[in-house]
Amino acid sequence: MLDHGAAPPAGDSDPRRPSSGGLGTRLMRRKPVERLVAEGGQGEGGTLRRSMGMWQLTMISIGATLGTGIFVVLGEAVPKAGPAVVISFVIAGITALFSALSYAELAGTIPVSGSSYSYAYATLGELVAWICGWCLILEYGVSVAAVAVGWGQYLNEFLAGTIGHTIPGVLSQPPGHGGIFNLPALLVVLLAMVFLLGGARESARANTIMVAVKIVALLLFCGVALQGVKSGNYKDFMPMGMAGVSAAGATLFFSYIGFDAASTAGEEAKNPQRDLPRAIMLSLVIVTTLYCLVAAVAVGALPWKKFAGSEAALAGILKDVTGQDVWAVLLAAGAVVAIASVVLTVLYGQTRILFAMSRDGLVPKAFSKVHAKSGAPRVNTVIVSLFCGVLAAAVPLGQLADATSIGTLFAFALVNVAVIVLRRTRPDMKRSFRTPLSPLFPAIGFLLCVYMMGSLGTVTWVVFGIWMAVGLVVYFGYGMRRSRLATAEK
Numbered sequence: 001m002l003d004h005g006a007a008p009p010a011g012d013s014d015p016r017r018p019s020s021g022g023l024g025t026r027l028m029r030r031k032p033v034e035r036l037v038a039e040g041g042q043g044e045g046g047t048l049r050r051s052m053g054m055w056q057l058t059m060i061s062i063g064a065t066l067g068t069g070i071f072v073v074l075g076e077a078v079p080k081a082g083p084a085v086v087i088s089f090v091i092a093g094i095t096a097l098f099s100a101l102s103y104a105e106l107a108g109t110i111p112v113s114g115s116s117y118s119y120a121y122a123t124l125g126e127l128v129a130w131i132c133g134w135c136l137i138l139e140y141g142v143s144v145a146a147v148a149v150g151w152g153q154y155l156n157e158f159l160a161g162t163i164g165h166t167i168p169g170v171l172s173q174p175p176g177h178g179g180i181f182n183l184p185a186l187l188v189v190l191l192a193m194v195f196l197l198g199g200a201r202e203s204a205r206a207n208t209i210m211v212a213v214k215i216v217a218l219l220l221f222c223g224v225a226l227q228g229v230k231s232g233n234y235k236d237f238m239p240m241g242m243a244g245v246s247a248a249g250a251t252l253f254f255s256y257i258g259f260d261a262a263s264t265a266g267e268e269a270k271n272p273q274r275d276l277p278r279a280i281m282l283s284l285v286i287v288t289t290l291y292c293l294v295a296a297v298a299v300g301a302l303p304w305k306k307f308a309g310s311e312a313a314l315a316g317i318l319k320d321v322t323g324q325d326v327w328a329v330l331l332a333a334g335a336v337v338a339i340a341s342v343v344l345t346v347l348y349g350q351t352r353i354l355f356a357m358s359r360d361g362l363v364p365k366a367f368s369k370v371h372a373k374s375g376a377p378r379v380n381t382v383i384v385s386l387f388c389g390v391l392a393a394a395v396p397l398g399q400l401a402d403a404t405s406i407g408t409l410f411a412f413a414l415v416n417v418a419v420i421v422l423r424r425t426r427p428d429m430k431r432s433f434r435t436p437l438s439p440l441f442p443a444i445g446f447l448l449c450v451y452m453m454g455s456l457g458t459v460t461w462v463v464f465g466i467w468m469a470v471g472l473v474v475y476f477g478y479g480m481r482r483s484r485l486a487t488a489e490k
Contacts, residue, residue, distance in 0.1 A: 028125035029485050031360070033426065036112050036122055039359065040267045043377060046370030048113070048267045048355075051201040054275035054282075057262040059208045060345050061283030064258030066214060067147060067342035070291055071154075071314060071335045074298055078307035081248035082239040083299040086292050091249035093288035095452075096256040098445030099412040100284050101435040102419040104277035107263040108432035109422070111272030114356030115263040115349070116411040116418070121360070123421040124414065130479055132414050133357050134471035138464075139407035140350035141384070143257075144189065144343055145392035146404065149174070151339040152184030157315075158336055161329035174394060185392035192344040193385035196351065199374040200268045203348060210341035217334020218290055220327075221314055222297045228321035229300035239304070250455060255291065257408045258342070259284050260415075264349040277433035347388065351380045361487065362479035406456055406464045413449035416442040 052060075074085070081088045106119045114121070117136055121129035156166040166172070171183045195203045238245060262279040266272045294314070299307075302317050318327040351367075355377050358367035367380040420439045422429070435441050480486065 027127040027480075029483075030123065030125055031118075031121045031129075031485060033110055033122045033422075033429065036110055036114075036118055040112050043355065043359065043368040043370035044365050046372045046375065048370060048377075049200060049375035050268055050270050051199075051375075052204050052265055052269050053271075054278050056204040056208060057265055057269055057275055057279035058283050058286075059211045060204065060265055060348070061259050061262040061279055062215075062286060063207045063211045063341040063345035064261035064349065065256060065283065065287050066211070066218075066290065067258075067338050070218065070255065070294055071338065074295065074313045075307055077248040077251050078295075078299060078304050078313075080240060080251065081245045082236060082304045083234050084238040084245045085248055085252075085299060085304075086295045087238075088245050088248035088252050089255075089288065089291045089295055091246065092252040092256060093284065093291070095249070095253055095448050096259060096284060098441055098448060099416060100259055100280055102416045102442050102445055103260050103263055104280045104433045105419055105431060105435045105438075106415060106422070107266060107276035107280060108273045109429060111266035111269065111276055112356060113264055113267045113352040115260060115266075115353060116415045117353055118356055119418040119422075120414050123418040123425070126480075126483060126485065127475070128414065130362060130475045131468065131471065132411055133353060133362070134468070134475075135407040135410045136353050137350070138467050139257075139404045139411065140346050140353065141388055141391070142407075143404040144346050144350065144388040145185070145395070147339055147342045147346065148185040148188050148388070148392035149182060151188045151336065151343065152182055154332055154335040154339060155184050158329065158332040161325055161332060182393040186389045188340055188343050189347070189385055189389035189392060191340065192347045193381060193389075195344060196348055196381045196385070197374065197376055197378055199376045200265070200348075203344065207341055207344055210337050210344070214334050214338035214341060215290065217331060217338070218294055220334070221318060221331055222293055224327055225297045225301045225314075225317050225321055228302075228317070229297060231300075233300050233303050236304075250452065252291075253452060254405055254408075256284070256287065257405070258346065259287065260412075261345050261349045264352040267352075273432040347381075347385060350388075351377055351384050354380055354384065359484075361482045361484040362475070406453055406460050407467075409449045409453045413446050413453075416446040416449065 077088060078085050103116075106116075110119055110122055112118045114133070115136065117129055117133035120132040152167070152172050156172060160166050167184060169178045170180050174182045174185075195206045240247075259280060262276055262283065266276060269275055298313060298317055301321055302313070307313055315328040315331050318331055319325060321327075354363060354367040356368075357363045358365055358380070366383070367377065369377060369379050371378040419435055419442045423438055
């Protein structure tokens with residue numbers, strides 16, 4: 001265990017006295033790892049409860065990762081790579097692995113709720129930590145809204161296949177897309193909010209059940225579609241060459257976003273130093289295995305050229321193989337559960353990151369107020385859920401949703417840098433997991449993230465720039481002066 005009572009190491013700002021010095025010094029003030037860990041679980045009026053073991057933590061990461069991607073991504077990736085899309089999934093998984101290794105080391109060393117925000121605070125300074133946290137707010141908040149919109153579409157598919165009726169477009173589409181209000185999107189966010197208000201243990205149980213259902217749904221797809229696999233569909237294995245495989249891999253990388261969700265549960269894990277690194281790595285292995293298995297069966301059951309423009313490729317394959325609609329309906333039901341699980345786990349991560357930022361004084365104290373009975377940050381949960389729900393129901397997200405990718409990659413890049421910095425500044429610190437071949441692997445992870453960011457469109461960069469500008473205004477107008485390192489609160 002870490003020595004919580006140790007004095008701050010040389011170079012770290014002492015949290016026991018107000019910050020002094022120029023603006024640059026204040027912006028670079030760091031929060032010692034010992035203090036971060038010692039404050040773990042502490043909120044306004046109560047503490048978070050340590051109730052989750054390794055399996056629950058693994059399910060949180062799988063729940064946040066395994067969702068809409070596998071149900072719709074094949075229609076976009078297969079035309080680029082052909083049957084070699086299986087290799088593309090492996091490439092994307094390896095790309096994610098470098099950042100996952102860095103997350104695993106820091107999650108075991110600094111087991112707190114703030115994830116990459118807290119890691120940056122301990123290593124890169126307050127301003128960089130704020131920027132990272134602001135990126136995470138964009139990533140989690142907008143992705144919850146985007147995923148909730150997708151949930152409504154799958155719900156309509158399920159209803160059409162079971163009762164023959166769907167929710168009218170006027171109530172299932174946002175303004176500008178033929179509707180007035182996207183009611184299903186709001187409902188799934190509010191449903192997730194109810195679970196979260198019950199506490200972390202209850203939320204983890206609900207998520208575990210939902211993750212089990214969607215894994216069973218994907219395995220069911222493999223079992224049924226395997227009957228239609230033809231060896232001839234694999235003959236032209238790499239029609240677009242390695243360039244096509246790489247292009248598909250870049251697209252598929254975003255199917256792995258979410259593996260870091262377990263790191264937001266650092267203050268509610270029973271044994272975070274041991275279980276967080278294991279959960280992060282295990283979830284990545286399970287998700288990659290499922291992706292490759294589903295992709296291999298899918299391209300074997302359907303000629304790769306027929307995937308173009310298909311947003312429901314898996315359901316279509318089951319219908320073609322069996323000649324019956326019942327299997328497609330079951331898969332739609334699995335998709336409904338899968339996406340609900342993503343909403344729940346991502347919303348959970350959003351509330352815990354804001355909890356950590358609030359405890360540090362960078363956002364209002366209401367976000368770190370803990371309900372004494374449930375051990376959940378209820379005010380935080382309600383505010384975040386209502387904001388995301390209204391955003392999903394009333395705003396056509398369009399290309400704004402792409403901003404989640406750039407925010408995620410930016411956070412991943414900072415985590416890789418943080419590992420290198422902490423190894424240099426605190427080489428003797430006890431680590432329950434160590435990234436192999438450091439600093440080489442973290443450096444590769446950083447470069448891969450930067451490369452992925454560079455491949456994003458101009459509109460995404462403009463949205464990201466505007467969001468960052470707003471964040472800097474909020475920080476200099478509020479957070480910098482109210483930071484607990486600035487006010488020397490205890």
